[in-house]
Amino acid sequence: MNDVAITGIGIATPFGIGKEALVSGLSGKRGLEFRRVPEFRGTRLKKQKAAGMPDSEAVDGRLPRKLLKYMSKAAKIGCLAGTEAAGDAGIQARYAPEATAIFAASGLTAANPDRAFRMLNASVDEQGEFSERLFAEHGLEYMNPLNSFQILPNMPPCILSIMIKARGPNLIFNPWEEQGAAAILEGVHSVRNNETGCALVGAADTPDEPGTLVCLRQMNFLDDDTPASSAAAYLVLESRETAEKDGRPIYGVLHSVEIESRRARPFDPLAGVIGRTFAAAPALLLAANLLGVSEATCLAGTRGSEIRFEIERTKKP
Amino acid sequence: MKQRIAITGIGCVTPVGVGIRPFFSAVAGGVSGIREITHFDCSGFDVKLAGEVREDMTRPEKFQDAVAGDPKIGFALEAAGQAMRDAGISGLSGKSLIHLGTSLKYFDLNKIVQAGMSGFSQIVENSMTPGARGFQTPLDVACELIGDIHGPDSLKLTNVSACAASTQAIGHTFQRLRDGTFDMALCGGFDSMINPLGIGGFQLLGALSANTAENARACRPFDASRNGTVLGEGAAMFVLEPLEHARTENRHIYAEILGFGSSLDAWKVSAPDPTGAGCLLAMKGAVRDAGLHPGQIDAVSAHGTGTYLNDETEAAAIRDILGEKWQTTPVFSTKSLIGHLIGAAGAVELVACIQGFMENRLHPHGALDNVAPGCELDHVVVAPRGFHGQTILKNSFGFGGQNATLILGRVEQ
Numbered sequence: 205m206n207d208v209a210i211t212g213i214g215i216a217t218p219f220g221i222g223k224e225a226l227v228s229g230l231s232g233k234r235g236l237e238f239r240r241v242p243e244f245r246g247t248r249l250k251k252q253k254a255a256g257m258p259d260s261e262a263v264d265g266r267l268p269r270k271l272l273k274y275m276s277k278a279a280k281i282g283c284l285a286g287t288e289a290a291g292d293a294g295i296q297a298r299y300a301p302e303a304t305a306i307f308a309a310s311g312l313t314a315a316n317p318d319r320a321f322r323m324l325n326a327s328v329d330e331q332g333e334f335s336e337r338l339f340a341e342h343g344l345e346y347m348n349p350l351n352s353f354q355i356l357p358n359m360p361p362c363i364l365s366i367m368i369k370a371r372g373p374n375l376i377f378n379p380w381e382e383q384g385a386a387a388i389l390e391g392v393h394s395v396r397n398n399e400t401g402c403a404l405v406g407a408a409d410t411p412d413e414p415g416t417l418v419c420l421r422q423m424n425f426l427d428d429d430t431p432a433s434s435a436a437a438y439l440v441l442e443s444r445e446t447a448e449k450d451g452r453p454i455y456g457v458l459h460s461v462e463i464e465s466r467r468a469r470p471f472d473p474l475a476g477v478i479g480r481t482f483a484a485a486p487a488l489l490l491a492a493n494l495l496g497v498s499e500a501t502c503l504a505g506t507r508g509s510e511i512r513f514e515i516e517r518t519k520k521p
Numbered sequence: 522m523k524q525r526i527a528i529t530g531i532g533c534v535t536p537v538g539v540g541i542r543p544f545f546s547a548v549a550g551g552v553s554g555i556r557e558i559t560h561f562d563c564s565g566f567d568v569k570l571a572g573e574v575r576e577d578m579t580r581p582e583k584f585q586d587a588v589a590g591d592p593k594i595g596f597a598l599e600a601a602g603q604a605m606r607d608a609g610i611s612g613l614s615g616k617s618l619i620h621l622g623t624s625l626k627y628f629d630l631n632k633i634v635q636a637g638m639s640g641f642s643q644i645v646e647n648s649m650t651p652g653a654r655g656f657q658t659p660l661d662v663a664c665e666l667i668g669d670i671h672g673p674d675s676l677k678l679t680n681v682s683a684c685a686a687s688t689q690a691i692g693h694t695f696q697r698l699r700d701g702t703f704d705m706a707l708c709g710g711f712d713s714m715i716n717p718l719g720i721g722g723f724q725l726l727g728a729l730s731a732n733t734a735e736n737a738r739a740c741r742p743f744d745a746s747r748n749g750t751v752l753g754e755g756a757a758m759f760v761l762e763p764l765e766h767a768r769t770e771n772r773h774i775y776a777e778i779l780g781f782g783s784s785l786d787a788w789k790v791s792a793p794d795p796t797g798a799g800c801l802l803a804m805k806g807a808v809r810d811a812g813l814h815p816g817q818i819d820a821v822s823a824h825g826t827g828t829y830l831n832d833e834t835e836a837a838a839i840r841d842i843l844g845e846k847w848q849t850t851p852v853f854s855t856k857s858l859i860g861h862l863i864g865a866a867g868a869v870e871l872v873a874c875i876q877g878f879m880e881n882r883l884h885p886h887g888a889l890d891n892v893a894p895g896c897e898l899d900h901v902v903v904a905p906r907g908f909h910g911q912t913i914l915k916n917s918f919g920f921g922g923q924n925a926t927l928i929l930g931r932v933e934q
Contacts, residue, residue: 247645274790301787302802310681312659313626317641324634334634336717340565349725352920353790356625357660357681362921365785371802373783374923375689378660378681386678390693397700414641422648422655465674507665507677 208395209447209518210455212293212440213491216281216408217478218255218433221262222288223495226488230477230497238431238479243317243414249421253431254412255479257281271363274353277434278310282360282408283367285436290368293440295402298450301371303401307391308361308438309377309384309483311409314416315355322346360408372400378483381472381505382463383407385486388513389461391441401446406438406487411480425470425506426480433479437487439494455494459514467508473500486511493517526698527932529772530610530760532603532709533872534596536572536753536859540603544869545876547858548884549905553737554859555751560715567731568724570739571715572753572860587666590658591627596756596865597663597711598670604707605671608760608772613672615704620678620694621664621758622686622710624864628718632656663711671707681864683919684824685783686710687757688867692781692807692927694761705762710865713754723752728828738888740861742825742854743832743896750826753860757868764932775875779813779912779928782806786922793830793922797838800824803924804842804914811912811928815842818850818928819910820883821898822874824918825854826861831918833895839916840898851908853901857887867917867925874913878931883908 215222218236219229228234238253256277257263263280264272275283286306290296295304327343329335353359358376365371375390377383384407391403411420411432420426447454472485474492481488485503490513492498502512533540536554537547547554554572563569578599580588588595605611613619633656637643647653661679668677680690687710694708714723723729730739730749740751767774784806786799793799808815821843824835840847855870856862862869877883882905889902915927 243641244645245642247642248649249645271790302784306785312657315628315657317644320633321641324630327630328634332634334631336562337565339630339717340563340721344721344725347721347725349722352722352726356683356920358683358686358919358921358923359790362785362923363790365787365922366790369787371785371787371799373806374682374785375680375693375783376682376923378679380659380661382676383661383678386676393697393700393702399696418645418648419655419657419659422653423659463676465668465676507661509676 205396206443206445208392208441208458209444210439210458210494211442211447211452212289213455213494214285214288214292214438215491216284216436218258220258221284227495227497230492236478241414241417251428252417254417255431255433256412257434273350275363276354278408278410279360279363281434281436283364285406286364286404286438287367289438289440290404293452295440296368299401301369303372304370305372305394305400305403306361306365306370306374307387307403307405309387309407310357310360311411311483312379312416312419313355313357314410314413317415370404380482380507381485381503381511382507382509384483385461385463385511388486389463392458392461395441395443402440402442404438404440407483408436409481409483410434411482431479433481435481435484435488437484437491439487439490454518456518457516459516462512464510466510468504468510470506471504473498473503482506523699525764525777526695526761527764527767527777528759528775529762529767530604530608531775531872532600532607533757533869534574534600535755535869536574539576541872544872545880548855548873549882551885551887553887555737555739558715561717566720566724568720568729569733570751572751573715574755584666587662590655593711593713594663597621598666600709600756600758601667601671601707604758604760610760613675613705613707617672617675618694618697618703618706619664619668619672619675620680620690620708622680622690622864623660623712624681624683624686626657626660629656630717682923683921684863684866685917685919685923685925686864688917688925688927689783691759691868692783692925695778695781698761698763707758707760709758710868711756712862712864714752714863715754740827740857741888742827742857742886743836743892743900744889745891745893747827747832750828751860753862755862755869756865757872774932776878777930777932779930780807780811781927782810783925788922793834793918795834797834799922799924800835800838800918801841803926804838807926807928815844816846818843818912818914820877820908820913821850821852822870822913822915823852823854824916825856827856835916836896836898848899850899851883851901851906852898853883854886867915871915874915874929877908877913881908882906
């Protein structure tokens with residue numbers, strides 16, 4: 205069985221695009237300002253804070269223009285992190301597309317409130333009730349067909365596959381830390397069992413979207429004292445033997461990923477600095493550890509599972 | 522460690538019946554579950570047909586809220602319960618996995634309107650009022666509830682790989698049982714997009730048949746007159762365990778899973794790779810994983826959606842993998858009878874494959890009158906065809922370019 209090496213890391217967080225921004229942020233060189241959510245002004249969620257990407261134009265500028273219309277915010281940051289990780293490990297030059305797997309997780313789907321209101325306003329009858337007939341005849345005019353691509357939870361990794369020409373095995377899970385960790389676990393299994401050459405594993409989540417925040421608050425998965433942040437983190441896993449043979453720098457060896465149902469209280473060691481990132485949290489934690497800006501190796505997910513990584517760091521960040 | 526993996530329990534909720542016996546009987550008889558939509562007023566929509574689940578299912582009081590929040594959760598609970606009872610298992614023990622496929626969260630537009638239309642702040646206020654019901658339900662709720670009932674200590678995974686989700690969930694479960702990561706599992710899929718937003722969204726994409734006159738025969742995979750798919754809803758769940766363990770426990774073995782392959786088109790966001798290379802990659806991967814060669818595939822359960830783009834591409838890929846044997850290898854599509862169950866499609870269609878082994882016959886396409894140019898295969902038409910083969914290949918291809926293929930094998934009792 206193969207030792208599983210991590211040879212690529214890609215990150216997009218409110219600290220900025222790229223793993224260097226995460227290192228700066230988590231080592232205290234770069235601050236992160238959580239802001240109150242404008243849409244919550246005057247409501248009982250007025251104290252809720254969140255952080256998104258600092259520069260959305262910079263995000264869009266790094267992505268292929270022809271794909272932008274299909275991309276949600278999660279797809280954008282996921283693709284930035286995924287392409288950075290793939291480039292970091294040089295997988296496109298070393299592995300055939302069909303030997304490149306993607307195992308990923310996505311978070312809760314974010315609905316655009318403004319667009320939804322226009323659609324629904326056109327669908328309400330004289331009694332103030334939602335009318336399916338009016339929705340079909342008028343509401344649908346406000347629904348962009350491209351919305352489907354932006355709300356389907358499998359789209360962020362699928363678009364990433366197009367960008368890096370990955371055609372290998374794939375799985376996409378949803379929506380919490382447990383599933384983000386499962387994506388990493390599956391990468392370990394697949395590389396270890398020679399089911400794939402390399403695996404891009406990780407997640408993108410945008411819990412700072414107002415529609416998603418309401419859902420998270422309603423389910424008591426967030427409170428006034430806990431901010432939420434957009435984040436994406438991807439890692440490249442491959443056999444240690446191949447990485448060494450190819451002369452690739454190795455960040456570390458991932459010996460195990462354990463996900464145990466324990467009804468634990470959710471705990472994310474990075475949340476105090478970066479906010480809750482839900483599905484993206486496990487890959488982000490693993491990346492932070494490998495980059496030398498966190499010693500943490502475990503967290504507890506929203507559904508109460510304990511997630512533990514056994515890592516052997518091998519490269520000085 | 523590679524061990525043989527058996528299917529020892531099945532549950533299903535479909536537009537043509539709840540439970541495997543009613544389902545078997547309906548599809549063998551070519552009974553279609555596709556009819557005019559009754560779940561909501563569809564009079565304003567171009568699309569008026571779907572494969573709806575019509576049966577009421579009783580469920581414990583404690584699940585009523587969850588099912589009210591998202592009706593497809595009810596299908597999942599019912600199918601999971603059936604599968605566990607069928608296997609004669611009270612709960613998943615040892616290292617266990619629950620892995621379910623589905624597609625998209627249900628947004629209850631009615632509830633959003635009730636929560637307030639004067640602005641987002643009103644939605645926030647009303648949503649945060651104690652006792653207020655959510656208008657969106659996370660996709661993992663079904664898996665969590667099933668876990669609470671059947672496997673509290675199981676690893677619970679919700680797969681969202683669109684139309685390939687449940688086939689991926691079953692395939693992944695098979696692989697991880699085979700390598701010894703888990704001892705026992707419940708897997709499958711559940712879905713329903715038969716709601717205003719689902720039908721409306723697919724209608725805008727031009728993916729659905731608006732041919733109301735065809736009624737029960739509107740979903741016409743591989744037919745020259747096909748003009749889009751028809752949505753269906755339901756669920757199917759399977760208990761999977763090592764074959765030797767199943768034999769030790771004296772359980773009924775429906776079939777074994779021999780291989781799984783998955784691939785990505787990496788082509789375009791909005792359309793499948795027209796060369797069929799992605800589909801072919803998944804099929805080849807599954808055949809290789811099963812330790813077979815393509816000549817050992819005895820039948821094919823096609824993804825067969827009835828859309829222009831899918832059917833021709835899939836037919837070409839099937840001919841490609843089967844080689845000369847394509848002219849004598851029977852191909853059938855269950856969607857023609859029940860519609861496209863999206864995230865649950867592969868799981869429910871796998872039940873139809875198992876029928877092939879149990880009843881030694883393959884059900885016919887529901888509405889294949891004139892094979893479209895480019896869709897030539899050895900289609901099962903008009904009546905069920907006798908089948909004594911050892912293997913069936915099952916395809917599922919997802920929006921976004923995700924492809925998944927399972928190989929199912931006959932097990933002599």
